[in-house]
Every structure is written in structure tokens, then in C-alpha cells.
Amino acid sequence: MAEDVRRMRNLGIVGQGGVGKTSLGEALLYVAGATNRLGSVTEGTSNFDFEPEEIRRQLSLSAAFYPVDWKKHRITIVDLPGYANFLADTMNCLRACTGALFVLSPSPGDIKVEAEKVWARARELELPVLGVVTRLDRDPVDYEKALLEFAEVLGARPVPVELPLGTGEEFRGVVDLVRRKAIVTREGGVAEEEIPASLRTKAEEAREKLVETVAEATDELTEKYLEEGTLSEEEIVEALRVGTRARKFVPVFFASGTRAVGIQPLLDAVVELLPSPAERPPARGLDPVLGEEVERQPDPEAPFSALVLKTIVDPFAGRLSVFHVLSGTVSSDSTVLNVNKDSKEHLGQLFRLEGKKQQPVPKAVAGEIVAVAKLKETASGDTLASEKAPIRYPGLVEPAIAISFALEPKSKADEEKASQALQRMMEEDIGLKVHRDPRTHELILSGVGQLHVEVVVEKLKRKYGVEVELKAPKVPYLETIKAKAKAQGRLKKQTGGRGQFADTWIEIEPLPRGKGFEFVSTIVGGAVPKNYIPAVEKGIREAMNEGFLAGYPMVDIKATLFDGSYHEVDSSDMAFKIAASMGFKNACAQAKPVLLEPMMRLEVTVPDECLGDVIGDLNSRRGRVLGVDPKPGGQVIRAIVPMSEVLRYAPDLRSITGGRGSFTMELAGYEEAPPHIAEKVIKEAQAARQEKA
DSSP states (O other): OHHHHHTEEEEEEEOSTTSSHHHHHHHHHHHHTSSSSOOOTTTTOOSSOOSHHHHHHTSOOSOEEEEEEETTEEEEEEEOOOSGGGHHHHHHHGGGOSEEEEEEOSSTTOOOHHHHHHHHHHHHTTOOEEEEEOOTTSSOOOHHHHHHHHHHHHOOOEEESEEEEOOGGGOOEEEETTTTEEEEEETTEEEEEOOOHHHHHHHHHHHHHHHHHHGGGSHHHHHHHHHHSOOOHHHHHHHHHHHHHTTSOEEEEEOBTTTTBSHHHHHHHHHHHSOOGGGSOOEEEEOTTTOOEEEEOSOTTSOOEEEEEEEEEETTTEEEEEEEEEESEEESSEEEEETTTTEEEEEOOEEEEETTEEEEESEEETTOEEEEEOOSSOOTTOEEEOTTSOOBOOOOOOOOOOEEEEEEESSHHHHHHHHHHHHHHHHHOTTOEEEEOTTTOOEEEEESSHHHHHHHHHHHHHHHOOOEEEEOOOOOOEEEESSOEEEEEEEEEOOSSSOEEEEEEEEEEEOOTTOOEEEEEOOOTTSSOGGGHHHHHHHHHHHHHHOSSSSOOBOSEEEEEEEEEOOTTTOOHHHHHHHHHHHHHHHHHHSOEEEEEEEEEEEEEEOGGGHHHHHHHHHHTTOEEEEEEEETTEEEEEEEEEGGGSTTHHHHHHHHHTTOOEEEEEEEEEEEOOHHHHHHHHHHHHHHHHHHO
């Protein structure tokens, strides 16, 4: 079984959106014989993008897995999203990969921020990478400039091991610089030919550059190259293998996914140059009992441990937990420990994922990515392990929430189903958050970006039959007072029979911000009987909840009942509750009532060149910049900004920084709203009340 691990590769296909990652993955499947026809993103026949939302938009929304066999090796292809809203899946599933194909556009000036983020993640995980320039069958093509930008923008060190044979409609194959052969793709398959005469000089120059670069892989090869000026074919391959795994350079290949050109040499390179799980560093985690860091070797004989990468809600199999076996062996119909929950989980049938299909397997060994259905307590990011040798691995990277909407179901039936459906969707999507705002009572849906939220709404309708509308969330304003005041609240009603009578004198005064509400009774001599005093407090609380200026709850007020009177027959709890409410409102009119607006604490990370523009934008939003802290590659701005000014901050920041800015936001507290803001909010509230009336 150790040999099985050495013949395994988990291959992440990464890069920014729109460069042909999924089409490349389809070509790998087809050429390796895993599928009998070439899947197409544009025709909706992709084996990776199979969700209706992916087919309609022609882009990958989540990670998809498909294993192929090539030259007695098992390569699990992991097709990963490249658009900003869906990068969380990419960042987390890369942890299960032993190497990656970094897909590049052949057009210069096309490296986007998503490519920068994915490249940084691959570097952080110390992943060996092969570069692939795709879409060579399209114009315009200037791959040499594109590779120069790859080096300048991302700090990579690309070294072409091939040259393309033609571009655009003429792209038909590649020149293998190591073996000095042309590999041409035809309808009947692939053929080796002599390098065309027109390319021989360029190919020899490129080969010399290749040998000069890869000779740096080891001291021995460097010494031989300096002495002899060349390396043998076997030595070049060995140098490529060592240098790639040490991340000294990035071998670059050329391909077309839509026409399956240049794919066979790429599969060969994955097997020859990228490591197996057995050749990657051991997994590190914590011993949950001792609290010490421990390691697990990627050995089938080691104690079992695995990390749950993601959760999929499948319409047929139910809830699928996809996990990466980091050590040991696990069988179908076995029991393991969920270390995060400290609970036992029974694993039923294990599956190997093939796009949207699941193939049953009897067991899984270290390095494999498999799925199991219907675990009771396990969530994405949990560690599964042997009960006898538990270990807990670091959880998943959660994306920053950037945008929120109020969710309004279109019908009463939808309202009842929406919350339950969203809870299930949150199991699948760690970037999705849903909560009920305690003050506005709105159902708030938060996500990574506009597109992310739109996809969630589409899935709600398709998978759960729930239709909703998105609206801007209400700002949860509050109200308070700034001065001390006294007022009477008197209720006297006499109709036939028993009447209603209650008389209260209420004094109110402001409390420090955040103190809430305090009620005191200083009644002496029975002016208001003790049994009615709870009703007085209840009446004041209800009046505070209704607000005075604009219908928003009132806070930070001390209310004192200091006098009053009652009637032995006509007084009641209800009468005193109403009278207290009246007295409180009368006092508010004299106590300088004000509107409080919620203030958000922002930490905005921006490139150095965008610092001034972002600070200027925050100032225009009535923000207060508290400080700026340097960090590698940029600056972190700390600021306090009114919530009403940053409800749609994510797209604006993206526009200002070209997508390179990010932010976190949390409630900092409440402050008095400026008069012009308060006046506008009060008028809107009054208009809304009149409409309801």
C-alpha cells in the first residue's frame, strides 16, 4: 500500500477566472481515457461544472474532483474556482493537493488580483507548481510577454520546457525542448516528429536557457554544467524534478483545453515532476489531550487521520462530507472519532468522487480524497481520526464577509422554508452567513460578494423552491435622551360601569452609553400601591421599545417613578401601564431626544499606492481614521465609520483598489447622528408610518 501512495498525485488546477482551467481539466480527463468525449464549458457538458448555476454562467463556483489513471499513477484532478467570490474553496482544497497547475493567459496585461491570491496561497502551502499557458488557439497571443509578467507581478521564475507549434487556428502541438522532438496532435492521436526547420534555431536557444536554469537545482549539476556546458536528457529531467519540488522555478507548458492539444506531455510532467503524498512534508496538528504539536506521516500503516475539506448536499446521497486522508487507512463501515466534537462517527460506504458521480470504494489510504454520506455531527473543517491516536488539524480558512442583504420571502410559505433551507446551504458554503437582526427583525444574508449572494438566491429557488427578494438592510438606529425631565402621565376614562384610572409622575435622565435601562421607584406613603409598580415599569419599557422620534428602541435611560395616585375601584395594572407610557413620552418631549447611529470598526488592507484614495473615500463617508499600520505589501487602515455609509462598501473598495483591497468590519458602538442625518431618518420613518395608516 505504500507503493499506492507513491503512485498518487492530487493535482489542483488554479489561476484567475476565465483562463480556461476547467477546459484544461476536461482535456486531461479525455486524453487520460477517463471520459470518452471532450467535455465543454460553453456547451454545458463539463464534468467539473455540473451545477445549473455553473452551466448558465460558464464559470466554476466550487471545487470538483475527478481521478484519472496515467502510466500506472492515479491523478486526482481538483478543478478549483478562480473568481474572487468563490476563492475560499480554492484556498482550502489546495491543502489536499500535492502539486498544482497554475494556468496562465497567453495575453500580456491579464494577471488579475485573483491570480495573485492563489499564487500566494500555493507559496504559503509550499506547493510545487507547473505553469500552463492555455488558450493558444485564440488570438491575440504573446506568451513571452505573458511569462515576463508572470515573473514580474507574481515573483515567479518561469522556465519553458516547451515551445508552441503555431498559435491561433494553427496551434497544433508543442516542441519538447528536453527531448528535441515535436509532439503534434491530430485526430487520430499524438505523433512525434522532427522539429520544423523554421523553429530549430529558436528551440536550441530556448533549450540552452532551460539547461542553464535547471542546472541550479543541485550543486552537482551546477558543477557539471559549468565544466561541460551541457547536461544529458536524464539529468535535465532530474534537475526539473528536484527544482520543481524545491520551488526554485516553475516549468512552463503550452496547451489548448478546448482542442486537447499539448495535453499528453503535461500528464507525463505531472507524473514525472510533481511529488506524491509520500514525498510531501508530514501533516502537523495538535494532540487534543496533551495540547502539544504532533506529526502524522502520509503512511497507510500510521494511525488514521483526515481533514474534512467541504460538505456537499447531494439530492440523492444526502449530505456528503469530502475528506482528505492525511495518514493511515480507513474502511467503509468503520467508526472514527470527530476530534473537534469529541464524538464518534460511523462511516458508511466510502465514495470516490468523479465529478457529480460517486463510485463506491472499500477503503481509502493516506493521500486519497474521498467522501462519505450522512455523518451526524461532522462539519467542514473538522478532523476525523483514530480513537486511539487522536489529532486535531487546523480548520479551514473562512473568507471575509463583504456584503449583506435583507432577505424578504415572496410568500408566507417561503418565509417558513427560507430559514431551514439557508441553514442547510451554510453547511455547504462556509462563506455564507445568515442571522435574524434582533432590532430590525430582518433576515440578513451575508456573503463574500454580490455574485456570491446572487448564486445563493438562485440555488434557494432551484433546490428548495424558495423565492426571495434582496433589499438593503435597515440600519438599526437607536434613540436616547440628552437631558433630565419630569412629566405626568394620567389616564382617566369613565364609561358605563367600571372606569380606568391611573396617575404617574415620571422623571427620566440619560445614562452613560451602553448602560441600557434602569428603573427606580421612590414612592413613599402608598401614593402608588406596590402591586402596580411592575406595571409602571412594563409601560415604560414598552414605550422605550416603540421609540419617540422615529420608532427606534430607546436606550441608556434611567426612569424614576416618584409620585402618583390611584383609585380603589378604577385602577388596574393595565391603567398604570398606559399611564406610565404616557408619562414617559411626555417627559421625552422635554429631555432633548436624539437619534443614535451604529458605528462600525473597519480594518482595511490596501496596497501602498491606494492608501490616499482609500483614506479620502473613508473621510467622505463621515469616517474617522484612527491609524495606519504598515504590513508586507501594503497598509492597514483602522477607522470608525457609520454603518449607513458602508452597507455597500465591498464593490466600492474593489473599484478603488482594482480588487486588491480587503476589509473586516464589526460593530464598534453607537454615536449621536448628525442633525441632517437624524432629520432625514425621522422624516422617512414618519412617511412609512403614514403609509401603514
